[in-house]
Amino acid sequence: MRWSQAFLPVLKESPSDAQIVSHKLMLRAGLVRQTAAGIYAWLPLGFRVLKKIEQIVREEQDRAGALEMLMPTLQSADLWRESGRYDAYGPEMLRIKDRHEREILYGPTNEEMITALFRDEVKSYRDLPRTLYHIQWKFRDEVRPRFGVMRGREFLMKDAYSFDLDEAGARQSYYTQMLAYLRTFQRMGIQAVPMKAASGPIGGDLSHEFIVLAPTGESEVFYDAAYEEFDWQQSDLRYGDEAGLQGLFDRVNSTYAATDETHDEARWAELPADKQRTGRGIEVGHIFYFGEKYSAAMGLKVSGRDGSMVTPHMGSYGVGVSRLVGAIIEASHDEAGIIWPEAVAPWRVGLVTMRADDEPTVNAADALYARLQEAGVETLYDDRDERGGVKLGSMDLIGLPWQVVIGPRGIAAGTVELKRRSTGEREELSIESALARLTS
């Protein structure tokens, strides 16, 4: 993408109404704009990041055997009366009347709808287990929306729902999602730690939050340094391996991690001092096992192996997809701007011409841009007629992993500058070497 043809409005000043660093940077770098309280439009830069995060979530859900579908944003109030949650939910639920005065609502979550869909279609034990998921916009009418997309009202969530014949099966589904979550967050280049959680208004007795570590996080966290060593991508854990997944769960449960709300000083003290890690964190996912709560309330039954009717056990598994954009920035930025992990960067390379009026510079940049495009390297080419310093500042702000800087002096010597955003390391290289580095 050529910057001169893009829609990338970066701000020189930090907006005064933003309180936290991710919100400031998302406004300054032109990722989002607020269009109503707690409601945001995603400009092209933010949209690209959102899609990359969504795609990683999708691929890991698919790998774990979850089936993608898509439920609508609006739901019937009657559906929520079946579970008893319509009256219980509180003012965070956006209640709406349509032109015929029928009561509907903007879904804050989808337990009721998926339970009803499953109930209407599935009659036999042979069609279980199943885990279904969707990635859809939700709405929660926060009394004081703030912190940008971190606590917005309209937000994008991946929510999965599992259906099993009994608790043992449901636990396997839960462990499967747990592993998928660990892999998902690690692929995004962030450190996320699972923590036992109270199950809250959704109900049930087995629940974990996934907390991304970030110095500016909303809650204090305590965890075993062992979490820094796990490599969930490369581990030999396999979906469907019951003993292996049970082992994963036992390992997570026995490796200390807690928020200030659940912190246990006695267990903490048992950990060697050099293994104690404290920090702050941001919740980006939450998984629940809640047994028969919704299936029993809504009359979901299937015929069991022996012909008797069985009430399936369910779990639900949420990831805050839009929230992750903010959380990743909280975890990865510096004074100059955002530092995107490669896996979620809107483009991999930023190409900058220092002098838009110098023909050899522009020709070399055009040629390099064409070759990067050909090689399939996602590149943002800042070809604007702006001062070089302004362009370098913009590039640091939007935080692409690699910068290639082309100026008259370098071109005279046959070189460009390659800068790695995360470390600030710079190197003078021939164009061929830079290209080889970026395409390898």
Add this chain to the structure above:
Amino acid sequence: MRWSQAFLPVLKESPSDAQIVSHKLMLRAGLVRQTAAGIYAWLPLGFRVLKKIEQIVREEQDRAGALEMLMPTLQSADLWRESGRYDAYGPEMLRIKDRHEREILYGPTNEEMITALFRDEVKSYRDLPRTLYHIQWKFRDEVRPRFGVMRGREFLMKDAYSFDLDEAGARQSYYTQMLAYLRTFQRMGIQAVPMKAASGPIGGDLSHEFIVLAPTGESEVFYDAAYEEFDWQQSDLRYGDEAGLQGLFDRVNSTYAATDETHDEARWAELPADKQRTGRGIEVGHIFYFGEKYSAAMGLKVSGRDGSMVTPHMGSYGVGVSRLVGAIIEASHDEAGIIWPEAVAPWRVGLVTMRADDEPTVNAADALYARLQEAGVETLYDDRDERGGVKLGSMDLIGLPWQVVIGPRGIAAGTVELKRRSTGEREELSIESALARLTS
């Protein structure tokens, strides 16, 4: 995907509440389920088709230089008061009050929001022209939602908006989208004809509807057979070629096409009888040029080349993404079920075992499935323990382009049956030949 692990609820009976064939088939084949009046959940099969259509729309928008972003579903009423449309819009607009009694609405379209975003960020002629688009759920509170996703209330739309310095520029943007639309629909394997249209409530003086031909269509259409010959993919038209795009527009405008509302008997009579085509059609896209309507009302101005302030000219360009799923089925089905064009099929190949209790059959099918997976051929493998006839019926119903049928007799002879869904042609082939055919 193995059917035994999927969520593909097909119905034996045609549902009684569906009036048109696409709605019936979408329910029977398990593409969607209604969750409230005019609101649908997309089950995995329907979701896959929806995503394929969305992706074709996206790729053709990107190719035409439009920039993707994502605006929220909910909008502030104040934004619509700026254009004067809040009171004008009528009961199709879903009006909502949030917990603080602020007036919001579920967006039926996004002219106001995109104009406000553009106004707040763009100050100079140098940042024009631009076309921005998003693919997002909309809501129109139809008084009598019907015909399934064809006239639902919550629907997925691609809407693009162009900003130009003057009418000449805006016309080029319009022609660019016109070409993108012709290419988009043709890639989906359907015949769509552009027709001059009244501009309707959005306003303006240059507008075309795109009508998909289908025998069950909502309106009668009259068109020149020349439309059947155009190949928009292979044409040498290039985006950015002003004269070429003007030529395209002139050609479309001089090649007869009309709905019964705009039909001109005198012009029709000028067409040789063997070039006259009549039929029925379904609107799947609508493009508008509306000049300064929104920019003037909402105070969008940029500094022009000569320093004076200029009010940009705008256009908007919609495609009914969810509606297309129904329209394609209306255009492509038979007594037995859906016939998906290859480009939008949920899977390319359906693999069927005629006897799930015959070991050689199952082994051969498992092996072929593994090889199709390896070759990257999207395959649905019906491995269920059901009668062969039931499985063949299901496969015809869901309409994958190719069927591979494996049964005991064939396996004894070393062959499988390859069936092309669209023509019903069947061939006995060796497994190797079938594989070669499907991977070529």
